[in-house]
Amino acid sequence: MPRRDLPATGAVRADGENRSRDYEDKDAAGFRLGIPGDGRSSLRSGVARLDGVVPAVGSAQPDCGTLSGGWQRSSGTGCTDGGIVGTARGSGFDAGPDFDCEVPPNGYAWWYIDALSDDGRHALTIIALVGSVFSPYYARARRRGFADPLDHCTFNVVLYGPNGKSWAMTERGRNSLSRTQSQLTISRSTISLEEGELSLFIDEIGVPVPRRIRGTIRLRPLAVGRTTYRIDDVGRHLWHPIAPAAAIEVKMTHPSLQWSGHGYFDHNRGATPLEDDFSRWTWTRFALEHGSAIAYDTKLRDGRNVSLALHFDPNGEVSRFEPPPMVDMKPTGWRMKRELRSEISEGISVRTLEDTPFYARSAIGAQLFGKPVTGMHESLSLDRFRSRLVQWMLPFRLPRRA
DSSP states (O other): OOBOOSOSSOOSSOTTOOTTOOOOOOOOOOOOOOOOTTOOOOOSSSOOOOTTTSOOBTBOOOOOOOOOOOOOOOOOSOEEEOOBOOOOSSSSGGGSOOTTOOOOTTOEEEEEEEEEETTSSOEEEEEEEESOTTOHHHHHHHHTSOOOGGGSEEEEEEEEETTEEEEEEEEEOGGGEEEOSSEEEETTEEEEEETTEEEEEEEEEOSSSOOEEEEEEEEEEEEOOOOOEESSSSSSEEEEEEEEEEEEEEEEEETTEEEEEEEEEEEEEESSOHHHHEEEEEEEEEEOSSSEEEEEEEEETTSOEEEEEEEEOTTOOEEEOOOOOEEEEOOOTTOOOEEEEOSOSSSOEEEEEEEOSSEEEEEEEEEETTEEEEEEEEEEEHHHHTOHHHHHHGGGTSOEEO
16 A cells, blocks of 8 residues: 655755756656547546446457567666655646746657546547657757757647547747747647646647647646656656646537546656667556556666656645556567556456557556556657667658748
């Protein structure tokens, strides 16, 4: 069971850190993509609906194909816990997003939202990125030296529903970027804080089939996280679960749809490229009867592991818990290795949602705290992302309009 050895409120920056927010002190995490079809889990008080997406715990994992390749578990040289970082500028939700945070050369910052409709038929994922971590154009610029993250920005918007998926991830240059502490705009899409709620206006063109994705979204936090954690050993890569539980209202004109549900909102930032410091990571978000839990496991370039296992109650209070062992899941069609924190090793249910050469996202059914749980899981291989072949493939889904 969880042990309450963390404060209910913590810090976004270390005490005494100056306004420049230097980075001397990481689901998605990669392309944190959502659930096609009938559902997606959410971090909220109560078990998230994944009807038709996650089979019951105890069912067999579906066959993932017979492609050859893949890689084996690398040997580690130790394990350490991710640590707390510092204090927010103010109190409450308004102090959290920090849209104008310092992003150093070759670094990144992203703000991630996911949501599931109350009827389980719709889902979405939205990621606003400054220094787009999986951009082949940004990677090419970094290979030439210090690259400007503000010149590689994007809104990744993915809508899922009974009629299929809408996807947009067009990269823009710095002339398309505008930001303050409370608002971030990239081209025609905007995310901002208004009266304690997160408001989004989305206006993007989908790929690979060009079609407009346009509408408004409002997210109201039901629980607020005020603590930022390092997901590496020294604090170059930080993660802030801002709203582990939230209510969301979605009104889209293109495609025409309207729904409400429960969602999640977090923020990641880093001073160096992910592939420089990590070889891979695993991230799982469990929906519990009361609150939510997150297991975050990263493997550093030197082979060491950094792990976080956090429980959030409906009031937003956070506590550490002892994570269960890693359990191997079947690899994906691209032979991506997948591992999961679970108290059972047999009967884990898995449905692959996103399957790429270097990234996989899955809906899972497992066991935590002695009870069946559903959740979202991602596996990321930064070794594979480094491949020139993968870099060559990426522009087909990630166009650039500088």
